[in-house]
Amino acid sequence: MDALPAAAGTDAPIFDPAAFRLTEQEAALTARARAFGQAVLAPRAARWDREASFPTDNYRDMHRAGLLGICIPAEEGGLGAGFRAYCLTAAEMGRYCGATALTWNMHVCSTLWTGALTEDLDLAPVARAVHRARRQRHYDRILRDGAVYSQPFSEGGAAAAGGVAFGTTAKRVPGGFLINGKKIFASLAGHADFYGVLCTEVREGDEKLSRRDTLYLAIPKDAPGVTVEGEWDPLGMRGTVSRNLVFRDVFVEEDAALMPPGLYFQAALRWPHMFMTLSPTYMGLAQAAYDFTVKYLRGEWPGMPPVKRRMYPTKQIAVAEMRVMLEQTKALWFQAITDAGLDPSKEQVLRAWAAQHTVMENAAALAAKAVRTCGGQSMLKSLPLERIYRDARCGSLMLPWTAELCIDRLGREALYEKGEADD
Numbered sequence: 001m002d003a004l005p006a007a008a009g010t011d012a013p014i015f016d017p018a019a020f021r022l023t024e025q026e027a028a029l030t031a032r033a034r035a036f037g038q039a040v041l042a043p044r045a046a047r048w049d050r051e052a053s054f055p056t057d058n059y060r061d062m063h064r065a066g067l068l069g070i071c072i073p074a075e076e077g078g079l080g081a082g083f084r085a086y087c088l089t090a091a092e093m094g095r096y097c098g099a100t101a102l103t104w105n106m107h108v109c110s111t112l113w114t115g116a117l118t119e120d121l122d123l124a125p126v127a128r129a130v131h132r133a134r135r136q137r138h139y140d141r142i143l144r145d146g147a148v149y150s151q152p153f154s155e156g157g158a159a160a161a162g163g164v165a166f167g168t169t170a171k172r173v174p175g176g177f178l179i180n181g182k183k184i185f186a187s188l189a190g191h192a193d194f195y196g197v198l199c200t201e202v203r204e205g206d207e208k209l210s211r212r213d214t215l216y217l218a219i220p221k222d223a224p225g226v227t228v229e230g231e232w233d234p235l236g237m238r239g240t241v242s243r244n245l246v247f248r249d250v251f252v253e254e255d256a257a258l259m260p261p262g263l264y265f266q267a268a269l270r271w272p273h274m275f276m277t278l279s280p281t282y283m284g285l286a287q288a289a290y291d292f293t294v295k296y297l298r299g300e301w302p303g304m305p306p307v308k309r310r311m312y313p314t315k316q317i318a319v320a321e322m323r324v325m326l327e328q329t330k331a332l333w334f335q336a337i338t339d340a341g342l343d344p345s346k347e348q349v350l351r352a353w354a355a356q357h358t359v360m361e362n363a364a365a366l367a368a369k370a371v372r373t374c375g376g377q378s379m380l381k382s383l384p385l386e387r388i389y390r391d392a393r394c395g396s397l398m399l400p401w402t403a404e405l406c407i408d409r410l411g412r413e414a415l416y417e418k419g420e421a422d423d
C-alpha cells in the first residue's frame with residue numbers, strides 16, 4: 001500500500017478521534033481518507049461533474065492506496081474495516097468528491113456484505129466454507145488487479161424498496177445461471193469490471209417470484225448479453241454514470257455467487273443497517289457545505305479575493321444555525337452507525353431510519369443554506385459549493401431507504417407493535 005499523499009491537507013476530522021473515542025483503526029483510516037480526499041479527490045472533482053464522466057483516475061489511485069480493499073477481512077489481504085470504520089472513512093471521502101464516494105460505496109458493499117456481514121449470519125459450515133473460497137476469488141481480483149464492482153439493484157418498480165422480489169431473474173443451467181432483466185440507475189455502468197446484480201432465482205413450476213430466493217451474482221462487464229443503455233445527464237452525482245443495464249440470457253458460472261442462496265434475504269432482515277451505507281457520502285457533503293461557508297465568510301477560500309463577510313450578524317446567525325444542524329446530524333448518525341449489527345432492537349432500527357433521513361435531508365438543507373448565506377459569487381462553477389448543492393440533493397432519493405420511505409416506516413413502526421392492526 002502506498003504511503004499517505006505528501007500534501008496531507010489541513011482539514012480537521014469530521015469526527016475527532018479523541019472526542020468520539022474512535023478506535024485506532026478508525027482514526028488511521030479516516031486520516032488516510034482525509035489526506036487522500038484533499039490531495040487526490042478534491043482537485044479532480046469538478047472534471048467528473050462537468051463531463052458527467054466516471055472518475056477512472058481516482059479508482060486507479062484508490063487501488064494503489066489500498067482503499068478498494070477497505071472492507072476485505074485483514075486475514076484475506078484487505079484493510080479489515082468493519083461497518084462503522086467504513087462509514088466514518090467514506091464520510092471523509094464524500095467531503096471531497098461525492099460521486100467518487102458514492103460509487104466507491106457500491107464497490108465496498110460487495111466486500112462488506114460478503115465479508116463482515118456474512119460472518120455474522122447463520123450459515124451451515126459446508127456452505128460457509130464454499131462461500132469463503134468463492135469470495136477469495138473476488139477479493140483477489142480486487143486486491144491484485146484493482147477490479148471494481150458495482151451494485152445494481154434498482155429496477156424502477158417496488159423491488160428496490162424491498163416490497164417485492166427483484167424482477168431480474170436467474171435460472172439454473174448446467175454449470176451456472178442464465179440472467180435476464182433490466183436495472184436502472186446502475187452507477188458505474190460501463191466502468192465497473194463486475195456488476196454485483198441482485199436477482200431472483202426462478203425454478204420450473206414457480207408461480208411467483210419470492211424475495212427469499214434473492215441471489216447476488218457478479219456478472220463480468222463484457223459477458224455476452226450485457227448492454228449499457230440510456231443517456232446520463234443528471235442534476236447531481238454526475239460522475240456516478242448511473243445508466244441502465246440490460247441482461248439478455250447472460251451466462252455466469254456458479255462461482256459468480258457473491259452470497260450463498262438465501263443469505264441476502266437473511267441479511268436484509270437481520271442486518272438492516274446494511275442499507276445505511278449510502279449515507280456516509282452525504283454526511284461528508286454536509287460537512288463540506290459547512291466548511292466552505294466558514295472559509296468563504298472568513299475570506300479564506302483559495303483563489304478568491306480575501307474579502308471578509310463574517311462581520312454581518314445575518315452571516316453569524318446563519319453559520320450558527322448550520323452548526324446546530326451539522327452537530328445534530330453528526331450525533332445521530334454516529335450513534336446509528338455505532339448501533340449497527342446483527343438483530344438490532346426496534347429502537348435501533350427506528351434510530352437508523354431517523355439517522356438516514358436526517359443525513360440525507362440535512363445535507364441538502366445545509367448546502368442550500370450555504371449558497372444563500374455566501375451569496376451570488378459562491379454559486380459560480382469555479383467553486384465547489386454549487387456541485388455540493390446539486391450532489392447533496394440526490395441523497396433523499398436513494399432506495400431502499402429514501403427520506404420518504406424512512407418517514408413512512410418510522411411513523412408506522414412507532415405506532416404499531418408487531419402483529420397489531422386496527423379494525
Ligand SMILES: Cc1cc2nc3c(=O)[nH]c(=O)nc-3n(C[C@H](O)[C@H](O)[C@H](O)COP(=O)(O)OP(=O)(O)OC[C@H]3O[C@@H](n4cnc5c(N)ncnc54)[C@H](O)[C@@H]3O)c2cc1C
Nearest residue numbers: 151152153154156161185186187237242397398399402404
Ligand atoms: C445518483 C444516483 C445513483 C444511483 N445509483 C444506484 C446504483 O448504483 N444502484 C441502484 O440499484 N440504484 C441506484 N440509484 C437508484 C436509486 O436508489 C433509486 O432506485 C432511484 O432513485 C429511484 O428512482 P425512481 O424514479 O424509479 O423512484 P420510484 O420508484 O418511482 O419512487 C419515487 C419515490 O417514491 C417513494 N417510493 C418508492 N417505492 C415506494 C413504496 N413501495 N412505498 C412508498 N413509497 C415508495 C420513494 O420515496 C421514492 O423516492 C441511484 C440513484 C441516484 C440518484
